[in-house]
Amino acid sequence: MKLYVVLIITCFVNGGYKSNFLFELTGKINDCSCDIDVVDEFNNAKIYPRISSLVLKDFFRFYKVNLRRECPFWKDSSHCGIRYCQVESCNEYTEAAQEFDCEETPHQDLGYLNTTISVSSLEDFALWQAYDDAQDLFCRLPDEDGDAQYVDLRLNPERYTGFKGKNAHRIWHVIYKENCFRPENIYEVYIRSSKLTGMCLEKRVFYRVISGLHASINIHLSAKYLLSDKNSNLLSQCGTGLWGPNIEELNRKFAPEFTNGEGPQWIRNLYFLYLLELRALVKASAYLEQEEYYTGNEKEDAETRKAINNFLMIAKEFQFHFNESVMFQETTLDGKSLKEEFRQHFRNISSIMDCVGCDKCFKVALIQLNVTADKPTNIDRALKYVQTAKENSAEIAILPECFNSPYGTKFFPKYAEKIPSGETCRCLSECAKKLSIYIVGGSIPEIESGRLYNTCTVWDPQGKLIAKHRKMHLFDIDIPGKITFKESDALSPGNDITTFETDKCKIGVGICYDVRFPELANIYRKLGCSLIVYPGAFNMTTGPLHWELLFRARACDNQLFVAGVSPARDLTADYHAWGHSIFVNPVAQVEAQAEHEETIIYGIVDLAKIAETRQNIPILKQRRTDVYDISHHHL
Numbered sequence: 001m002k003l004y005v006v007l008i009i010t011c012f013v014n015g016g017y018k019s020n021f022l023f024e025l026t027g028k029i030n031d032c033s034c035d036i037d038v039v040d041e042f043n044n045a046k047i048y049p050r051i052s053s054l055v056l057k058d059f060f061r062f063y064k065v066n067l068r069r070e071c072p073f074w075k076d077s078s079h080c081g082i083r084y085c086q087v088e089s090c091n092e093y094t095e096a097a098q099e100f101d102c103e104e105t106p107h108q109d110l111g112y113l114n115t116t117i118s119v120s121s122l123e124d125f126a127l128w129q130a131y132d133d134a135q136d137l138f139c140r141l142p143d144e145d146g147d148a149q150y151v152d153l154r155l156n157p158e159r160y161t162g163f164k165g166k167n168a169h170r171i172w173h174v175i176y177k178e179n180c181f182r183p184e185n186i187y188e189v190y191i192r193s194s195k196l197t198g199m200c201l202e203k204r205v206f207y208r209v210i211s212g213l214h215a216s217i218n219i220h221l222s223a224k225y226l227l228s229d230k231n232s233n234l235l236s237q238c239g240t241g242l243w244g245p246n247i248e249e250l251n252r253k254f255a256p257e258f259t260n261g262e263g264p265q266w267i268r269n270l271y272f273l274y275l276l277e278l279r280a281l282v283k284a285s286a287y288l289e290q291e292e293y294y295t296g297n298e299k300e301d302a303e304t305r306k307a308i309n310n311f312l313m314i315a316k317e318f319q320f321h322f323n324e325s326v327m328f329q330e331t332t333l334d335g336k337s338l339k340e341e342f343r344q345h346f347r348n349i350s351s352i353m354d355c356v357g358c359d360k361c362f363k364v365a366l367i368q369l370n371v372t373a374d375k376p377t378n379i380d381r382a383l384k385y386v387q388t389a390k391e392n393s394a395e396i397a398i399l400p401e402c403f404n405s406p407y408g409t410k411f412f413p414k415y416a417e418k419i420p421s422g423e424t425c426r427c428l429s430e431c432a433k434k435l436s437i438y439i440v441g442g443s444i445p446e447i448e449s450g451r452l453y454n455t456c457t458v459w460d461p462q463g464k465l466i467a468k469h470r471k472m473h474l475f476d477i478d479i480p481g482k483i484t485f486k487e488s489d490a491l492s493p494g495n496d497i498t499t500f501e502t503d504k505c506k507i508g509v510g511i512c513y514d515v516r517f518p519e520l521a522n523i524y525r526k527l528g529c530s531l532i533v534y535p536g537a538f539n540m541t542t543g544p545l546h547w548e549l550l551f552r553a554r555a556c557d558n559q560l561f562v563a564g565v566s567p568a569r570d571l572t573a574d575y576h577a578w579g580h581s582i583f584v585n586p587v588a589q590v591e592a593q594a595e596h597e598e599t600i601i602y603g604i605v606d607l608a609k610i611a612e613t614r615q616n617i618p619i620l621k622q623r624r625t626d627v628y629d630i631s632h633h634h635l
């Protein structure tokens with residue numbers, strides 16, 4: 001058993017916050033025999049310093065959690081909010097206290113989940129798992145399932161909750177309305193403290209625990225608030241903005257004048273929860289004193305054990321513990337069923353936590369550009385669209401194949417540039433840096449050592465060239481009476497597969513005709529790509545025939561996201577592009593598709609969708625590699 005709950009609560013209650021309130025909180029803690037000041041003194045002097053050092057121990061620092069577990073109660077549409085999961089900024093309390101009137105506009109850095117774990121930590125986790133597996137576990141632990149992963153709590157401070165807009169309210173509504181005991185004829189979501197006394201002790205306790213948890217979350221969010229996101233950039237790690245305490249926010253959440261007088265009661269409930277958890281730890285001390293706190297590092301494990309024992313000794317010294325022995329006294333059927341109801345409600349609330357959207361997604365912009373014969377115009381227009389993409393919160397902007405030159409072998413020598421010294425590259429680099437955005441630079445004719453290539457460059461938000469893909473499969477086709485095209489008359493093929501990393505996921509790159517070759521997409525999937533981008537210019541013959549089919553097929557085969565970005569159709573040009581830029585999800589559904597005119601379409605890459613698809617239709621695990629080798633067959 002880990003001490004997370006009490007750790008969290010005690011950290012919230014630690015001194016300091018009280019002096020920031022515009023109101024005083026003193027006196028008795030409801031349903032307990034102890035004063036606020038007594039708890040403060042005990043906590044600040046004895047508990048908080050110990051917990052602050054305990055949370056740095058690996059055993060507590062790394063927390064195993066399944067971030068992908070389905071919400072069992074409703075389809076969680078907050079799953080993939082734009083940009084990061086975040087807590088909405090709130091203006092004022094509404095009638096229903098503890099509920100804010102919130103704007104939907106996200107604070108851009110809030111909620112970014114940092115899943116960075118060092119290699120040595122990963123090695124340690126394997127040891128921990130082996131150790132856990134060897135134990136006799138009598139119940140199914142919540143973190144047992146295969147999709148659970150460790151997160152480093154130090155890298156994911158409490159400011160992150162994943163709550164967003166209506167979904168956050170829905171979660172609290174369901175918790176309070178459907179999973180809290182309520183006095184009869186009270187229909188508001190939050191029960192006024194004066195009405196709580198109409199319920200028996202057990203039901204009051206339940207309500208106070210939930211309200212205390214809610215208060216602790218709100219205090220934490222105010223304590224680590226995004227004060228300014230000036231220095232942050234879209235794909236950089238969490239924390240590049242300026243974070244700190246927001247006293248106004250704290251007061252808006254708790255001051256009596258903003259909360260119909262209820263805020264101070266919510267804080268009292270947090271104290272109540274603190275006492276209840278302290279008591280729970282003391283009750284479990286016999287067990288906790290024997291726990292090994294195994295992480296594989298003997299020295300640290302011994303230190304952790306020692307620190308826990310010391311902590312428990314101190315906790316036992318506290319004289320005003322919550323007296324749970326007066327609860328569930330009735331041996332009647334009613335008394336027993338109340339206890340069972342208690343258990344069920346707590347279980348439900350734990351499951352509801354899976355409905356807290358966890359953002360593992362990002363927005364990509366597919367820029368269907370009208371390409372002209374004038375190179376500077378093309379570049380200029382492309383960059384303007386990148387700016388629009390950024391303004392619409394896209395984190396990656398993708399340009400079409402041959403975006404700086406008309407598509408045709410006769411044009412390639414004239415428009416070709418060196419990479420990265422050519423003018424197009426310089427502009428892309430500058431733009432990526434200025435806007436702090438990833439740019440997948442469609443493709444341009446490249447010249448190197450006298451050879452021409454059809455090449456895609458990728459730029460990171462610092463303006464650095466992080467990948468370069470030369471079209472591997474040249475577009476040489478002949479459909480009599482329809483279209484004849486021979487890229488190999490002018491171009492040489494590239495010989496390298498190309499991926500690049502963002503801090504969200506790995507991305508594979510192909511160009512147009514490359515999409516027809518499933519092997520390439522298959523390799524990208526094997527390399528761990530979550531998205532494959534194909535700048536591409538199909539035409540009026542092959543476009544209607546195969547464009548959508550191929551993108552859906554690549555997505556379907558590999559259960560990942562696929563984006564195809566075409567130039568807009570220009571009927572005055574030699575080559576009539578099909579357009580129809582397309583964004584396909586891992587279940588092979590078209591999530592966005594353009595017509596043939598110049599436009600931007602957007603797609604959301606939701607990494608959880610990939611995991612879900614692979615779990616639901618596990619083709620990647622069911623491959624019969626034992627029978628696919630044809631070298632043994634007589635053909």
Ligand SMILES: NC(=O)CC(=O)C(=O)O
Nearest residue numbers: 475512513537538539542
């Ligand atoms: N233009 C291409 O490279 C490919 C294409 O149009 C097709 O495959 O069809």
